[in-house]
Amino acid sequence: MPLGPLPAAVPPSWYLTLSAILFALGVLGFLLRRNIITVFMSIELMLNAVNLSFVTFSYVLKRADGHIFSFFVMVVAAAEAAVGLAIILTVFKNRQTLEIDEVSSLKN
Amino acid sequence: MDALLFMIFAAIAVICGINLVVQTHPISSALSLVGVMGALAALYLLLGGEFIAAAQLVVYAGAIMVLFVFVIMLLNAGTEKKLAIRPWGKYLGAPLLLLFFGMMAYVVQRILPESSPVVFGAFQGGTAAEIGRSLFTVYLLPFEVTSVLILIAILGAIVLARKEVD
Structure with a gap:
């Protein structure tokens, strides 16, 4: 990746590198945070990073298929958010906590 | 111009992403995530994805994030407790994550060695x-x-x- 004066346009690999950065940040948040809602938002960040990759590849291959895939990812993310937040609500109703370490009924 | 726009929105996305991970209050994280999604919508536009950019703003930043903020407000979620990082996680975590990122970036540079730069308007299929x-x-x-x-x-x-x- 050449440094120095900024070129007029950036190659697609820069977009993919940005996607990798965002995905790594999502993994970091997923592993580091203890609040169940923030963990969930880190997952959404990872999904967004993957979407950026899809759209970039769509540009490189000059086909619209990547856009369709990222559309499906959005739909799945919406369904996931609805069910996941309902689960979080139920967990909070039963345990009065959002700490992910205190919800460990399935451990051992 | 395209490179400048990419740099601006990429910087917004990365800063908001770091803020998401660093903040301890979930509402700050949620607002950072909205920032990431807005910046990504602008990048989709640069890549010629008109429909996806609009859907990103409407579905993600609009609907899903409102759902998140709604649940955070409903549960009255406060700051999370200071977490105790296990020693191996403290010393191995960052290098492993950097290695993970480095491998992804390396693969990206390998599969797209010299492709033509991204110019706004070059792809009309979106x-x-x-x-x-x-x-x-x-x-x-x-x-x-x-x-x-x-x-x-x-x-x-x-x-x-x-x-x-x-």
Whole structure:
């Protein structure tokens, strides 16, 4: 990746590198945070990073298929958010906590 | 101009992403995530994805994030407790994550060694008409299956939120 004066346009690999950065940040948040809602938002960040990759590849291959895939990812993310937040609500109703370490009924 | 716009929005996305991970209050994280999604929508526009950029703003930043903020407000979620990082996690975590990122970046540079730069307007296939044609011809079956998925998700959310599970 050449440094120095900024070129007029950036190659697609820069977009993919940005996607990798965002995905790594999502993994970091997923592993580091203890609040169940923030963990969930880190997952959404990872999904967004993957979407950026899809759209970039769509540009490189000059086909619209990547856009369709990222559309499906959005739909799945919406369904996931609805069910996941309902689960979080139920967990909070039963345990009065959002700490992910205190919800460990399935451990051992 | 294209490179400048990319730099601006990439910087916004990365800063908001770091803020998401660093903040301890979930509402700050949620607002950072909205920032990431807005910046990504602008990048989709640069890549010629008009429909996806609009859908990103409407579905992600609009609907899903409102749902998140709504739940955070409803549960009155406060700052999370200071976490105790295990020693191996403290010393191995950052290098492993950097290695993970480095491997992804390396693969990216390998598969796209010298491709033509991204110019705004060079790809016109991302309009709503093109996406719709593709969605209702080639991808008709996945599209219909998606509607079933959404229906199941609605039912699941209602059942989960209504009943007392113990």
